Amino acid sequence: MFWVYEGQPSVDCLFLCTMETSFSSSEYLFYWHLRQDGCIDFKIKLSGELSTNLLSEGEEKPSHGVMVSPGVNAQIHQHMFCARLDMAVDSHKNTVTEVDIFSEPPGDGNPYGNCFNVKETVLETESDAQRLYDANKARCWKISNAEGKINGQTGKPVAYKLYPFTSGTAQPPLLTDPTCRVSTKGAFAQKHLYVTPHNDKERYPAGEYTVQGTGENGLPDWMSANRNVKGEDVVIWHAFGVTHVPRPEDFPVMPYVSLFSFVASLFFHYNSLVYLLFSAVVRLQDSL
Ligand SMILES: [Cu+2]
Numbered sequence: 135m136f137w138v139y140e141g142q143p144s145v146d147c148l149f150l151c152t153m154e155t156s157f158s159s160s161e162y163l164f165y166w167h168l169r170q171d172g173c174i175d176f177k178i179k180l181s182g183e184l185s186t187n188l189l190s191e192g193e194e195k196p197s198h199g200v201m202v203s204p205g206v207n208a209q210i211h212q213h214m215f216c217a218r219l220d221m222a223v224d225s226h227k228n229t230v231t232e233v234d235i236f237s238e239p240p241g242d243g244n245p246y247g248n249c250f251n252v253k254e255t256v257l258e259t260e261s262d263a264q265r266l267y268d269a270n271k272a273r274c275w276k277i278s279n280a281e282g283k284i285n286g287q288t289g290k291p292v293a294y295k296l297y298p299f300t301s302g303t304a305q306p307p308l309l310t311d312p313t314c315r316v317s318t319k320g321a322f323a324q325k326h327l328y329v330t331p332h333n334d335k336e337r338y339p340a341g342e343y344t345v346q347g348t349g350e351n352g353l354p355d356w357m358s359a360n361r362n363v364k365g366e367d368v369v370i371w372h373a374f375g376v377t378h379v380p381r382p383e384d385f386p387v388m389p390y391v392s393l394f395s396f397v398a399s400l401f402f403h404y405n406s407l408v409y410l411l412f413s414a415v416v417r418l419q420d421s422l
Pocket of ligand 1: 211213378388
């Protein structure tokens with residue numbers, strides 16, 4: 135089967151699904167981009183009014199912010215999100231691995247010291263599956279089929295990879311001290327990735343009533359059971375965000391973007407855009 139496509143095959147979006155929400159002074163615009171190469175991007179545009187306060191009388195400059203206008207302080211802050219990703223890579227039972235790049239030490243197998251390689255670590259239980267991003271290892275997470283669906287080219291299970299921070303610089307998790315109330319309510323944002331077995335009742339990582347709640351009955355409570363996640367029907371929780379040191383250029387309206395991507399990895403036999411190109415050629419020939 136070929137996709138019907140007219141025009142130049144590319145990685146541009148094929149299908150776009152969007153929603154928008156207002157939260158306090160912020161406007162968040164969410165975009166699922168389903169791309170023609172089989173990959174998926176999730177983009178958040180962070181807009182709305184920058185949160186500011188007036189300096190106190192006698193206060194010359196802010197201690198934890200940036201002056202964006204005379205007497206106007208814009209606080210350094212974070213926007214934290216958590217995406218609940220109910221995975222099913224070619225069937226419901228999947229296994230998640232952490233994928234790191236590493237340099238091999240010089241030796242018999244590396245006489246010129248020029249070798250580097252990839253290491254995969256299986257996340258077996260919920261306590262294993264609480265992970266931080268590491269840009270120095272080009273870290274990503276691979277979600278592989280665990281029910282025998284094999285890629286014919288590689289002989290390995292079909293998979294997709296979750297690449298965090300595919301726009302802009304990598305970002306830290308929640309920066310408040312563990313003793314802070316924000317850390318209690320936002321405990322889900324203290325790591326970049328969590329994996330749990332699927333449960334329809336586990337929906338909101340900060341608890342069912344996020345704003346009024348205490349943070350209980352959310353992701354940390356569920357994961358305290360330390361359930362198995364290897365080869366299970368898994369849900370991935372990707373916590374990410376923007377640590378925002380305001381600029382005058384952000385005032386009064388913010389223009390920021392955060393993005394992560396699901397990249398087909400051992401899923402197709404070839405670059406799937408080739409099929410689009412073939413289809414386009416056939417249509418061109420048919421029209422001659
Ligand atoms: Cu901001």
